[in-house]
Amino acid sequence: MSRAALDSLVAAFPQHILETTDRLGDEVAIVAPAGLLEIANWLRNSPELAFNMLSDVTAVDYLARNPRFEVVYQLYSVSKKHRLRLRVPVGAESPSLSSVTSVWLSANWAEREVWDMYGIRFEGHPDLRRVLMYEEFEGHPLRKDYPMQQSQPRMDLRRKERDAVEEYKTLYVDKLAQARKAEP
Amino acid sequence: MNRAIADALAAAPERGVQEDVMVLNMGPSHPAMHGTVRMVLTLDGETVIKCDPEIGYLHRGFEKQCENATWSQVFPYTDRLNYCSPLLNNFGYALAVEKMLGIKATDRCNYIRTILGEMARLADHFTSLGAGALELGAMSAFLYAVEARDHIWDLVEEVTGARLTVSFARIGGLKEDLPDNFAERWEATEPRLWDVIKKLDQLSTKNRIFMDRMMNTGVIGADEAVSLGFTGPVLRSTGVAYDIRKDSPYFAYDRVDFEVPVGTNGDNFDRYLVRLEEMKQSISIIRQCLKGLPGGPLNVDDPHIMLPPKELVYNSIEGMINHFKLIFEGIQVPAGEVYSYTEAANGELGFYIVSNGTGKPYKLRVRPPCFYFMGGIDRMIEGGMLSDIIPTFDTINMIGGEVDR
Amino acid sequence: MFSPIDFAILLLKIGVITLGFALPIGGLLTLYGDRKLSALIQNRVGPNRAKVFGIQSSLLSLPQFVADGIKMLFKEDAMPDNADRFWHFIAPALALLPAITLWAVIPFGDLYCTGTVQVKDYMDVCVGGEQKNYFSIANLDAGLLYVFAISSISVYGAALAGWSTNSKFALIGGLRSTAQMISYEVTMGLSLAGTMLIYGTLNLNEMAQQQGALLGGWLPAWGIVYQPVAFFLFFIAMMAETKRAPFDVPEGESEIVAGYFTEFSALKFGAIQLSEYVGTIFVGALVATIFFGGWQVPFLYGDGFHFGSGGVDIAVPYEGVVALRLVAFIAKTLFFVLLQFMLRWTLPRFRYDQIMNLGWKILLPISIANLVITAIIVLAF
Numbered sequence: 001m002s003r004a005a006l007d008s009l010v011a012a013f014p015q016h017i018l019e020t021t022d023r024l025g026d027e028v029a030i031v032a033p034a035g036l037l038e039i040a041n042w043l044r045n046s047p048e049l050a051f052n053m054l055s056d057v058t059a060v061d062y063l064a065r066n067p068r069f070e071v072v073y074q075l076y077s078v079s080k081k082h083r084l085r086l087r088v089p090v091g092a093e094s095p096s097l098s099s100v101t102s103v104w105l106s107a108n109w110a111e112r113e114v115w116d117m118y119g120i121r122f123e124g125h126p127d128l129r130r131v132l133m134y135e136e137f138e139g140h141p142l143r144k145d146y147p148m149q150q151s152q153p154r155m156d157l158r159r160k161e162r163d164a165v166e167e168y169k170t171l172y173v174d175k176l177a178q179a180r181k182a183e184p
Numbered sequence: 185m186n187r188a189i190a191d192a193l194a195a196a197p198e199r200g201v202q203e204d205v206m207v208l209n210m211g212p213s214h215p216a217m218h219g220t221v222r223m224v225l226t227l228d229g230e231t232v233i234k235c236d237p238e239i240g241y242l243h244r245g246f247e248k249q250c251e252n253a254t255w256s257q258v259f260p261y262t263d264r265l266n267y268c269s270p271l272l273n274n275f276g277y278a279l280a281v282e283k284m285l286g287i288k289a290t291d292r293c294n295y296i297r298t299i300l301g302e303m304a305r306l307a308d309h310f311t312s313l314g315a316g317a318l319e320l321g322a323m324s325a326f327l328y329a330v331e332a333r334d335h336i337w338d339l340v341e342e343v344t345g346a347r348l349t350v351s352f353a354r355i356g357g358l359k360e361d362l363p364d365n366f367a368e369r370w371e372a373t374e375p376r377l378w379d380v381i382k383k384l385d386q387l388s389t390k391n392r393i394f395m396d397r398m399m400n401t402g403v404i405g406a407d408e409a410v411s412l413g414f415t416g417p418v419l420r421s422t423g424v425a426y427d428i429r430k431d432s433p434y435f436a437y438d439r440v441d442f443e444v445p446v447g448t449n450g451d452n453f454d455r456y457l458v459r460l461e462e463m464k465q466s467i468s469i470i471r472q473c474l475k476g477l478p479g480g481p482l483n484v485d486d487p488h489i490m491l492p493p494k495e496l497v498y499n500s501i502e503g504m505i506n507h508f509k510l511i512f513e514g515i516q517v518p519a520g521e522v523y524s525y526t527e528a529a530n531g532e533l534g535f536y537i538v539s540n541g542t543g544k545p546y547k548l549r550v551r552p553p554c555f556y557f558m559g560g561i562d563r564m565i566e567g568g569m570l571s572d573i574i575p576t577f578d579t580i581n582m583i584g585g586e587v588d589r
Numbered sequence: 590m591f592s593p594i595d596f597a598i599l600l601l602k603i604g605v606i607t608l609g610f611a612l613p614i615g616g617l618l619t620l621y622g623d624r625k626l627s628a629l630i631q632n633r634v635g636p637n638r639a640k641v642f643g644i645q646s647s648l649l650s651l652p653q654f655v656a657d658g659i660k661m662l663f664k665e666d667a668m669p670d671n672a673d674r675f676w677h678f679i680a681p682a683l684a685l686l687p688a689i690t691l692w693a694v695i696p697f698g699d700l701y702c703t704g705t706v707q708v709k710d711y712m713d714v715c716v717g718g719e720q721k722n723y724f725s726i727a728n729l730d731a732g733l734l735y736v737f738a739i740s741s742i743s744v745y746g747a748a749l750a751g752w753s754t755n756s757k758f759a760l761i762g763g764l765r766s767t768a769q770m771i772s773y774e775v776t777m778g779l780s781l782a783g784t785m786l787i788y789g790t791l792n793l794n795e796m797a798q799q800q801g802a803l804l805g806g807w808l809p810a811w812g813i814v815y816q817p818v819a820f821f822l823f824f825i826a827m828m829a830e831t832k833r834a835p836f837d838v839p840e841g842e843s844e845i846v847a848g849y850f851t852e853f854s855a856l857k858f859g860a861i862q863l864s865e866y867v868g869t870i871f872v873g874a875l876v877a878t879i880f881f882g883g884w885q886v887p888f889l890y891g892d893g894f895h896f897g898s899g900g901v902d903i904a905v906p907y908e909g910v911v912a913l914r915l916v917a918f919i920a921k922t923l924f925f926v927l928l929q930f931m932l933r934w935t936l937p938r939f940r941y942d943q944i945m946n947l948g949w950k951i952l953l954p955i956s957i958a959n960l961v962i963t964a965i966i967v968l969a970f
Contacts, residue, residue, distance in 0.1 A: 106413025109559030321938030327631035
């Protein structure tokens, strides 16, 4: 069932698909980073495939390999009931990928976690900050070169919180004022 | 709908609304934040304009820790993920590793896993509904629900030896078989569970105050829920009938007859009703499984995977070497990756495992259902009132251990 | 005019009613009810560990609550840095004092007759002696007005407690409580206006006396027979006034931690809790007085039981009558306290805007309609 999905994906984007595999009943496509956003949009919008849920985004750190990281997307279609996995290899020097938040809303927090744990940036993400760790944490814990036992430097007591009123003004009020000014 | 209200509030700078907003920190230590979550709320009077949840207070480094443990040593860690239904986590992980190894558990094992999994689901739903009633002020309903949960845990203790941190599954099977009197003990426990379900129903479902609090609060639409990655009872309450037990059956779910309750509005009341109905279906599944429980071997008969029986370990050198290698080096799982998914009490609990051929996982990723609820909760809360956060938070059943791992 | 003996009796009455009934029953016994009774409803045991020196049995857990009171006296009094010290100190007193002062007008029994009692027209007439006020602190002719006035002051306690703490949760709690209390005071007053029309007096003791009449020779003419709608309205309004569940949004518990008394500890917390419990009992007493006959025992009058319109059927000595009436009043009060507890432990709490909705859009029109209909009926008959 999902074999057909994989085949149509390869047929539509032959230049971006590096490899496909079908082991253990999971269909996997290894995708080049440049084509990620385009493929994501196509996968969601195509009527026969209709991958409307992004179940999970995670990354794997293959330390002894180049490219070092691989970001893994688990996709599911609620209407067609088939699954697909996309693996996107990312290099180690300033790793970054385009964000798929505009395609699936669940990518928002999932990509935040990948940034938190692995240090892979996502271009176009609306709010890329750490989600599980605290802001002043140094390093990215799930990388293979982050040791199991590592102590962090002491933090000073936070005197002022993230000023939500300031953020509210910049995010909502000012933007709306600008949008109104831009209207003819 | 809530989005429209939030936008409308944001779009009123002429009214000077930004001078009136108040930032309130519903902090990690708060009676209603299950398992410590911090929400920074921007309030205009009692209406929530912006909500920013902050998680991670219970992050214990599950994934990093499992990279240092053998495949079997991961089981106690999985207990502590969704600590209200630990058996479901255990079985989900065991299923993932078995999929990677390419083996199938025996029939008897599958039936017993189904029974214990449904019992764990019952315990989780009792906790969720009880805590929901408690935080709305109906404390008696909470105590009835935890009494019922206690009966389930007594039964779980007789089977596994522990109430909460069970570590009952093994790769290829279970730790041990059901006790002989399990069927009679279930017959004795079941009427008590029905009693409590009926009481919860009477105290809440037709209660005017309860309905007023829960209806049309925390609403989410079906398309938005799917895009946000919601699964489980939360998604089913919006009208999308996605249940892994029906769509890709595992264990014994294709051999029992049960219905999947689906809601319509996607509000808190629907989530409450979906959970209540699921409890009734769980009891029916357990009854059917007990009736059709097959005999035969419990565990897979493979010395590379299962520990040999103790008589062989102590009395023969092959048994001792087998045991030694399995404990010290771990099960040698062939290299590769797999994503395996089961229907936990809150939704799709996925395990994405990468192995490099040794006895320890190279990467073990848990796809926690509640993480995505927390990602999407600001859409359910913004535009509503401060008091609506409480039932919304309850009915999505955010478990700290699962979100933060 | 005001002899030393009268003064001594006044002090004794104040002492017995407030320190002997309101505070102990309010504080300890209601706390007992709150924890042991709720334990009974919730199928658990409740606290039972505190024991008096050496006595092994737990004595129905009564020492537990004495222990609670003593503990509260000795706790550290923590105050937030930026809190307003003076008002933080005064607010619990402002919450507790009105609650206790309200007890001044509640009649625990009829005016004591030093002569002989004859029964005429269902009322006790005192012949040959004078009527002494031994069973209420003050026999005010404007008793009900006094009740409304003093309960309006209790709004200040909650509002100041919430504001002076300088914490956002407490502020939300204080604001909610203020709005809720002043909203329900309107309904409270209007629902009792009907009873004022029927009894023609504001004196609580006279209201209780008039409820001794028998309708049709057999039905005690209690307030609830004349004004059933007002009873429900008043009960709900008073539960909202004393911030009892399901109206306990100001003390939120799950939403705003403890609402307006979040940052109070030790005896200040005790004072606020006590004010809530004393208020609960007061509601019971007031409802019993106005709607359920107060100290009236059905068919019992100054010289015995009168079944039917003839003479005495069962003669009871006057002291016995007085004692029976006292017991009846306390029993009725405790019944309503029990009713409030059952409501608290069963129902979830309202959302804040639903409370306002209920108070202004539903209860107020009903109470106005009640008043108008009562007025028409009183005029017509």
